[in-house]
Amino acid sequence: MDTLEKLVSKFQERYGTPPEKIARAPGRVNLIGEHTDYNEGFVMPIAIDRDVLIAARARPDNQVHITALDVQDGQTDVFALDDISHHHEYRWANYVRGVAFYLSQYETKLVGIDAAISSNLPSGAGLSSSAALEVCTATILQAFTPRRLGGVAVAQLCQKAENNFVGVKSGIMDQYASALGERGAAIKIDCRALTYETVNLPRGVTVVVADTNKKRHLAGSDYNTRRMECENATMLLGQLLGKRVPALRDVSYKEFKIVAKHLPENLMRRARHVITENDRVQKAARAAARNDAAKFGTLMAQSQTSLREDYEASSPELDTMIDIARSQPGCLGSRLTGAGWGGATVNLVHNENVQDFCKNVAREYQERTGIEAWVSPVQASQGAGVVVWNQREGKA
Ligand code: GLA
Numbered sequence: 524m525d526t527l528e529k530l531v532s533k534f535q536e537r538y539g540t541p542p543e544k545i546a547r548a549p550g551r552v553n554l555i556g557e558h559t560d561y562n563e564g565f566v567m568p569i570a571i572d573r574d575v576l577i578a579a580r581a582r583p584d585n586q587v588h589i590t591a592l593d594v595q596d597g598q599t600d601v602f603a604l605d606d607i608s609h610h611h612e613y614r615w616a617n618y619v620r621g622v623a624f625y626l627s628q629y630e631t632k633l634v635g636i637d638a639a640i641s642s643n644l645p646s647g648a649g650l651s652s653s654a655a656l657e658v659c660t661a662t663i664l665q666a667f668t669p670r671r672l673g674g675v676a677v678a679q680l681c682q683k684a685e686n687n688f689v690g691v692k693s694g695i696m697d698q699y700a701s702a703l704g705e706r707g708a709a710i711k712i713d714c715r716a717l718t719y720e721t722v723n724l725p726r727g728v729t730v731v732v733a734d735t736n737k738k739r740h741l742a743g744s745d746y747n748t749r750r751m752e753c754e755n756a757t758m759l760l761g762q763l764l765g766k767r768v769p770a771l772r773d774v775s776y777k778e779f780k781i782v783a784k785h786l787p788e789n790l791m792r793r794a795r796h797v798i799t800e801n802d803r804v805q806k807a808a809r810a811a812a813r814n815d816a817a818k819f820g821t822l823m824a825q826s827q828t829s830l831r832e833d834y835e836a837s838s839p840e841l842d843t844m845i846d847i848a849r850s851q852p853g854c855l856g857s858r859l860t861g862a863g864w865g866g867a868t869v870n871l872v873h874n875e876n877v878q879d880f881c882k883n884v885a886r887e888y889q890e891r892t893g894i895e896a897w898v899s900p901v902q903a904s905q906g907a908g909v910v911v912w913n914q915r916e917g918k919a
Contacts, residue, residue, distance in 0.1 A: 570704020
């Protein structure tokens with residue numbers, strides 16, 4: 524039975540009828556452009572073929588009854604749409620509540636739902652399972668109302684929920700990729716303008732994700748510390764350059780080099796990462812357009828060096844995983860993806876080597892660390908939407 528059929532049958536078991544609507548929102552893998560989104564720069568993720576699904580039917584009142592099928596045999600949360608506060612126990616519930624809270628401020632005609640969530644996205648792997656849950660929640664709640672927000676507005680609303688309701692100060696990339704990803708392509712997002720360009724990946728290569736299985740906690744202090752360091756570097760660079768610098772995006776590498784020696788060492792490094800990473804995203808987009816997979820891979824490698832040395836966002840497990848990946852035939856590039864400090868790597872691998880790559884990397888990683896890894900090719904998939912599905916037959 525596939526995931527969708529399983530969800531429909533579990534829904535039926537739980538609520539006694541089939542669902543009326545099903546929404547889907549994918550996770551994402553970022554190919555290049557790390558820690559640039561909250562500096563108003565550029566990122567290049569793909570939405571992946573692993574996702575969160577929410578099946579639902581309307582309720583006659585304004586309550587939300589929602590069961591997380593994959594969390595401890597189905598934890599259920601119940602809340603009213605006009606009275607949303609924090610859930611003190613279930614972490615996952617706050618992503619749902621946060622989105623419902625902000626959506627209810629925009630859309631007064633939200634209806635209550637009975638709902639069930641299922642997901643095949645590993646959580647804590649840096650594949651944006653939280654953003655996918657947020658975007659999926661927005662999609663299912665809106666599926667029962669006539670007024671719909673566009674993809675960018677959905678991403679912004681979900682980011683607001685994560686920043687202010689859940690309390691994690693993430694950038695816009697994950698929610699944006701989940702809402703607006705394109706099938707078969709990466710998207711290069713301008714995180715200031717909130718626009719994107721489609722980037723067709725070089726031919727003959729596959730994106731492979733390797734999860735180190737060392738969980739990362741975004742709410743942890745590293746991410747927030749880096750954000751603060753970037754803000755401080757931005758302010759100092761403005762003073763040193765004598766110009767308005769709203770974000771690190773506004774400093775060229777040439778300008779940076781002139782004044783870098785006057786910055787405290789740690790801020791100099793953080794800023795250098797962000798400024799050079801923005802350049803790498805532009806270069807990667809040009810390499811993809813030329814179908815130059817080797818150059819794309821080299822830029823990924825440079826991104827990793829910068830993340831490890833200047834941003835100090837790698838981890839021993841990530842370094843080991845990348846080391847192993849790079850020694851495999853057909854591997855063009857390997858780097859950490861997402862925030863770092865654990866989680867997954869993204870790899871660019873020649874199509875004919877993918878099978879061996881997955882097998883060998885998982886085996887060698889286990890030999891060297893004693894940890895079982897999840898290594899798998901992923902496909903670029905479409906952003907969130909309501910699933911067209913044959914209710915009578917229970918088939919997608
Ligand atoms: C996490 C955040 C994103 C982004 C990345 C780093 O995934 O949610 O907004 O900042 O880290 O690139």
